[in-house]
Amino acid sequence: MYVCSVSKERARKQLGFAVNIQHHIPSLYIHIPFCISKCIYCDFNSIVMKSPAVDEYLKAIEKELQSATENYSFRTVFIGGGTPTVLNERQLSWLLRMIAKHVDVPNLREYTIEVNPGTLSDEKAVIMKNSYVGRISIGIQSFNDRYLKLLGRIHSANEAKDVFLNVREKGFKNISIDLIYGYPAQTLSEWKKDLRECCTLGPEHISAYCLTYESGTPIVKMTDSGNMKRLSEEEELKMYEFTNDFLCDKGYNHYEISNFAKQGKECQHNTVYWENREYIGIGAGAFSYVNGERSCNIKSVKEYITSIESKKKSICFSEKLPQKQRASEILIMALRMTSGISKKEFIERSGFDLNELFRKQLYDLTRAGLINFDDERVKLTKKGLSLADSVMMEFV
Ligand code: SF4
Structure with missing residues (x-):
């Protein structure tokens, strides 16, 4: 796919x-x-x-x-x-x-x-x-x-x-x-x-x-x-x-x-x-990401209005992701950009060394010609862009 x-x-x-x-x-x-x-x-x-x-x-x-x-x-x-x-x-x-x-x-x-x-x-x-x-x-x-x-x-x-x-x-x-x-x-x-x-x-x-x-x-x-x-x-x-x-x-x-x-x-x-930066979402079903926590507002317009009117919280779901899961998502999102992500940025954002966390995947995907991984950064190749779904799955 x-x-x-x-x-x-x-x-x-x-x-x-x-x-x-x-x-x-x-x-x-x-x-x-x-x-x-x-x-x-x-x-x-x-x-x-x-x-x-x-x-x-x-x-x-x-x-x-x-x-x-x-x-x-x-x-x-x-x-x-x-x-x-x-x-x-x-x-x-x-x-x-x-x-x-x-x-x-x-x-x-x-x-x-x-x-x-x-x-x-x-x-x-x-x-x-x-x-x-x-x-x-x-x-x-x-x-x-x-x-x-x-x-x-x-x-x-x-x-x-x-x-x-x-x-x-x-x-x-x-x-x-x-x-x-x-x-x-x-x-x-x-x-x-x-x-x-x-x-x-x-x-x-x-x-x-x-x-x-x-x-x-x-x-x-x-x-x-x-x-x-x-x-x-x-x-x-x-x-x-x-x-x-x-x-x-x-x-x-x-x-x-x-x-x-x-x-x-x-x-x-x-x-x-x-790039996994912070955002605040306002309105029914809007997502926010602040202070490492992601949350989602009530989806139903009617319930959202009622909840705000009665001074209740508009949020219906929130979570802080485990560190490794967060690291994997940082990489997946960054790979959507054709510039990819540098090793340095990855460590800064996730706290993990890219090589240590995904050594096998990076090696296999490079050999398959789907990613370009050098000393500096990782990004999808032209072939990888066309098969991005499959590439991303390797990091889940
Ligand atoms: S139904 Fe509305 S939100 Fe959905 S695609 Fe059409 S215009 Fe956009």
């Missing part, structure tokens, strides 16, 4: 894991769990929006934000979902004002908001621009209307392009586009066309994820019942390899398994997860 499929948010949601304290300035993630409708592949913590619940939810995150941000300054802020831009203009303004009350937004290293093309008005783009949001991450997923419909997306390809041009016109200089490939019936030439259209727009950052079939999602039921046929691993792999070559040719730095950026435009917030 190869891996290029774990999306940045999925990585965060699943992993919430790992780590040693690297920096004392954490990042902040705020989760807006509402969507207009559910996409057929989605297993994120999101629900179809019901208007009264949104105001109640915003009140709850305001309270959590107030208590969780005391005594902290932040490196980056990421507002994700769900669909943050389903908030109406009043709610979006309210959200951004409440963040500005607790966070020194003009001095953040990066301030990102996720945008679904079916939900962005002109006024919302202006509100974001006037609130110091500097980075827009647009979930376009495909430039093919047939597949957008199949995936359950609420926008057309032309609407997505218009939204990109609109936010560019509003002055945003750091725009990321999310794409998905490898869904049933998609051909390599259709995927090539998507990549070409994406590059024509000229985003600073591109995330290209292979579709993952998460159990319980409608797409899994459809493929299990034979209504749709999954692509083979070979077909997915060809698409992955083409993506890497094509985007590198277009001047994008392939800095993480599924992420590509123009010089200096790598996503600093997601790098926090990959």
Whole structure:
């Protein structure tokens, strides 16, 4: 099994894991769990929006934000979902004002908001621009209307392009586009066309994820019942390899398994997860990692609101990992970055000598041509990137 499929948010949601304290300035993630409708592949913590619940939810995150941000300054802020831009203009303004009350937004290293093309008005783009949001991450997923419909997306390809041009016109200089490939019936030439259209727009950052079939999602039921046929691993792999070559040719730095950026435009917030630095998550189902402890908020929006309202804790789970498990997770996450990790950094983060802990695995994987391990650092080779799932399993 190869891996290029774990999306940045999925990585965060699943992993919430790992780590040693690297920096004392954490990042902040705020989760807006509402969507207009559910996409057929989605297993994120999101629900179809019901208007009264949104105001109640915003009140709850305001309270959590107030208590969780005391005594902290932040490196980056990421507002994700769900669909943050389903908030109406009043709610979006309210959200951004409440963040500005607790966070020194003009001095953040990066301030990102996720945008679904079916939900962005002109006024919302202006509100974001006037609130110091500097980075827009647009979930376009495909430039093919047939597949957008199949995936359950609420926008057309032309609407997505218009939204990109609109936010560019509003002055945003750091725009990321999310794409998905490898869904049933998609051909390599259709995927090539998507990549070409994406590059024509000229985003600073591109995330290209292979579709993952998460159990319980409608797409899994459809493929299990034979209504749709999954692509083979070979077909997915060809698409992955083409993506890497094509985007590198277009001047994008392939800095993480599924992420590509123009010089200096790598996503600093997601790098926090990959480099095992601290972060605080606000909202239903959000993960935090602080002082060596990872925790997760109550997932249900209703229960999260009730819990915050009744001044109970919003956390439903927390743990401190045993040292060896933490070391293994540090390595696995670091290997997602194409630069890998140096031996020195590994010792600093985990307290273990890389060679002593994983001598056999490192030797075998080097011989198999899957990792590059020299005196300085360890990283995946080109072949290793394509087979990253299997490589990572060796360190579990
Ligand atoms: S817009 Fe995003 S979060 Fe909402 S249902 Fe679709 S994939 Fe899930």
